[in-house]
Amino acid sequence: MKINPRICFATLVAFVVVCFATAVSSGQDMPRFRWENFTTANGLPDNHVFCVLVDGNRIWAGTENGLGLYENGAWKAFRPSDGLAHQAVLSLALDKRTGDLWVGTMGGLSRVSAGRIDNFTQLNSGLSNDIVYGVGMQGELLWVATAAGASRFNTRTGQWALFNERNTPMYEIWTYAVSPAEDKVYYAVWGGGVLEYDVETDHWKEYDDPDGETQLVLMKDQGLIHEITTSVSYVDKILWVATYFGASRYDGRYWHNFMKKDSGLPSNFMSQVKAVDGNRAWFSTDKGLAYYDGTNWAVYRPALDTHKPEMLVRDAAGTVKKIAVQTAPAHNYILGVDFQGDDLWVATAKGLSHGIRQHGSTRSSAETAQILTARKSAQKK
C-alpha cells in the first residue's frame, strides 16, 4: 500500500488542530462567574474577611471585626458586645445535624445556636488555647486547631481531649487548619507539615516535606511540598494541602505537588485549599483565586497591574489564555472560599465576593466563532 504523504500531512495537521481546539474548548469550559462584591459600604462588618461559610441561603463571614450573617439581602454583625468570644473571626464550621455554628476567634471558641452564643475559652473550658485558627465537625465531635495544639470537644458528653507534642508526632504545636472526615482527621500544622489522625486505630501520623524545612524542592513529588502548611481539605479519600510554597495532593500512596512554575497556580502562597472532589479543588492565593479541574486551571482576580477583572485559563499543554470578563472578586488576596451549589462565596482581604455561576451563552461571540472555525477546518482536512 502506497502512503500519500500529502494525506499524512493533512491528517497530522487535522489532529493537531483538533487537539488544539479541544484544549481551547476545555479551557473555555472552565467555570465562569459574575462577581458581586460586598464591603462595609453595603453592610459587611469589616472588609478584611478571613473565612466564609455557606449554610443554605445564609452566608456567614468571619472578619477582622466581627462575624457577619447575610440573610434575606441584609447583613447582621455579631461582636463581643453581642456575646461573641472575640471580634477577630478566624474560622467557621457548621454542625449540619443541628444547625449550630462553631466560630474560631482570636479570643476563644463561640457556638452560635439559633441566636444564642456560648463561649469556650482556655479559662472556662478544656480548650487548649484561645487563638482558634481552625474548626471542623465530625459527627458529634468538634475538632479545633489552636495556637497551642489540637483540641477535640465531644458535644454530647462535654469532654475535651487535647493533642500536642506530648501525645502526637506534632513537633510544632501551631495548628492552623483541620479537615475531619469519617475515617481520618487532618491537621495543617504551620511549620510542622500535616498530621493525620486515624479514627479506627486512634493513631497519629506525621507527613513532612522530604526536603526538610528548606524552601528547596529537590524531590518534587515524593512528599509534602513544604512544612509551612496553612490548609487541608480531605474529600473522597484524597488529601489536598495548601502551603506558603505550593500545594500538594495525596491519594494515600502518591503525592503530586503544584507550584506556580509548573501549574496554573498564580502564586505559591496559599491561605486555603478547598476540594470539590478527588480531582478538583479551589486554591486561595495572594495573587487570585485558582481552580483546578484535574487538567486545566483557571484564575479569577482583578488584574495585578490594571486591577481590571481578569480570568486566565491554562490548559494541559500549559497554554494560558485570557478570557474577557466584566467582573472579578473584590481583591486578589484570597483567604477562603465556600460553595453554594454552583456558586462561590469568596473571602478576600478587601471584601466578600459572591461568584454567581454563568451557564450557557457566556462565551463571547468572537471566542465561539474562533472555536467553530478551528473545528470546521479540522473536519475538512
Next chain:
Amino acid sequence: MHLSIALRRAAKLILSAFSALAAIFILTLLSPNARPATAGERTGLNQRYLSPIEMALSADGRFLYVLCEASDEVRVVELASGKVVSAVPVGRVPRGIVLSPDGQNIYVTNAWSDTVSVIDAASLRVVRTLSTGFEPTGVVCDRRGETLYVANRLSGDISVIEVSTGKEIKRLLAGRGASYLALSADGKSIYATHIYPNAGASRTQPKSEITVIDVSRQIVVERTPLHNVAGVFHVALSADGKLGVAAQLRPKNLIPLAHVEHGAVFGDSLTLFGSDVGGMIQIPLDELDRYYALPWGVAITPDKSKIFVTTAGSENVTAIDVPKLLAFARTRPKPFANDLSAAGNYVTSRIAVGRNPRGVLLSPDAKRLYVANRLDDNISVIDTTTEKVTALIDLGGPKTTNALRRGEQLFFTADDAFQGQFGCANCHLDATIDGLQWDLEPDGFGKDIVDNRSLENLAGTEPFKWNGGNPDMPTECGPRTEKFFYRSQSYTQQELTDVVTFVYSLPYRPNRYRLPNGELTPAQERGKAIFERTKNKSGKPIPQNNQCAYCHSGPKYTNQQQVDVGTGKSTDRSPVIDVPQLPNVIYSAPYLHDGSARSLEEIWTVFNPKDTHGVSNDLRKEELNDLVEYLKTL
C-alpha cells in the same frame, strides 16, 4: 417477801429504764437538735407512695394514664368508674408521658434511667426501652408518629429519636435544665422550657429561654429570651397557634432577702407569647396579700376562653379568662410582671386542689380538667365551666402519711411562708438547686452572696451554710428558715423533724460519668492521681492542708471543716468557707461559695492565682482537663 421486794425493785428498774427511754425519745423529738429518722426507721416508714405528676388520655378517652414519679409506674384509671384498673412498671423516676398519634403506644421518660419506656397501649406492657440524654423529662411525638423529642434536664439538650429504629439520631442544644415540651397545634413546631436559668455572668439577672424546634428540619430555629426568669415549667399552645403560655418563676435574687413582706423574693408568673400578644409579655399571678407559688402545669381550652395553671406550692389551680387577659394586656403597653394588682383583671378563680399539684390535662371536650396532686396520690377533677372540683380520683397509694411524706409535703408547700410566698422547693426545684446565687443576708446589696447548694445525701456533711454557721439540719431548716426566710410561725417540733427527715432522705442522682463497671477511663485515672497527689510536679511536698484529698476527704469528699482557701471576696464578711461535699459536683454549676466560677475549670484558672485552693498552677492544660474529668465521676 424478799422475792417480792426484788421483783418490785426489778419492776421499778424496768419502769425507770422505760421512763428514761421514753424521756430520751420525747427529748429527741423536742430537742432543737432533733435528728431525722434512722435508716431502720426510714425503712419501716418507707411505704410506696405514688406521686402522680403527669397524665395522658387514651385515644378513645376511656382511660387516664397517670405517671407516678415515686412508684415508677403508670397507673391506668378507667374514667367511667374512676378506678385504677392497671399499673405498668417503668424505669426510675418517670417524669414525662405522651401517646403516639394513633394511640397505640405510650411513651414514658424515665429520668433516672436515661430511657424512654415504650408501652403497648393494648397489652399495657413495656415493649421497648430507648436511650436518651441525661435525666429525660418532657416528651412529645411528631404528628406522623415517626419521631420522639425528649427534653434532657441534666444534659440540657433534646434527644431526637427515630421511632422505627429506636435510635437517637441527634441531640439538639437546649437551655440549662431542659424539661418540658409542647407541640404546636399544626405540628410544625416544638417549644421547650427549662427549670434552670442559662449560665450568665455573675450577679446579673437570670435569663431563660423558650427553645423552638422546626419539626420538618429537626433543628432549633429560635430561642425566645425570657428576661429575669429562672425556673420555667409547663408550656402550652392554643389550638389556633396564636397564643403560647409558659409557667415560670421570676426570682429577685440580686437584692437582699430583707423585704419578704413586700414580695421581694419570687414573682409567680406566666410568659405569654405569640401573635395574640404581639410577641412576648410576662404577667403576674400573685396578689398584693396572697401569693400563688410555683406555677407549674398549664392548659389552654381549645376555644381559648380559659387558661388553667397549677400552683405547685399553693395547692391551687388558677383559672384565667383569656379574653379579659388579652384585653388587659393590650391596654398595658409597659411591663407589668411585678404589678401585684394586675391579676384581679384576668384571674377568675383560685380552685383549691390537693398538695403539690403538677400536671394538668383537659378532657377532649374540655369540660373537665384533671389535676395531678403529687403529694396526695390523687387526681382532682374540675368542671371547667363552674370552676369547681367535682370529683377526686384515688390512685390507691398508702392511706397513712409517714414522716418522710409529711416532710416532703412541708418541703413543697409555700403555705408556711408569709402570705404563702414560697417554700423550700422554690429554690430547691424538685429538691435540687435553682442555679442561682442569692443575696440572703440583710447586710446591704451585694454582700455575702451565696450559691445554692445541692441537697443530695447530706448526712455526714454538717455543718451547713457556706460559712458553716448552722451545726445541724434542724438549725438549718428551723429558726433560720422559719423566722428569717418565711417570716412566719415556727414549725412544730414534729414538723421540723419531718422536714429534716425528708431532706436527709434525698439520695444522690445517678452519676452519668462513671463507667458501668466502676472503672475509670485513662483521663479519669490521671485526674484521680492529681486529686490525690502529695507533691507538686517538681517533687516538692504539698502542705497537707493544701492537698485536694485532705479537705475533700471521706465518703462525701468533705472534712466538714471551715477554711480560707483564698476564694473569699471583698464583699464577704469572712473568707472562711465550709468545705463543700463533691459528689455529683458536675450537676451543680456554677461553683465556689458565691457561684463566681462558672465552670469547674474556672475554680483554678481564674480563682486560684496563688495556689491557695490546692496546688494547680503547675498543671498543664491537659492535666487540668484530667482533673475535671475525675471530678465529674465523684
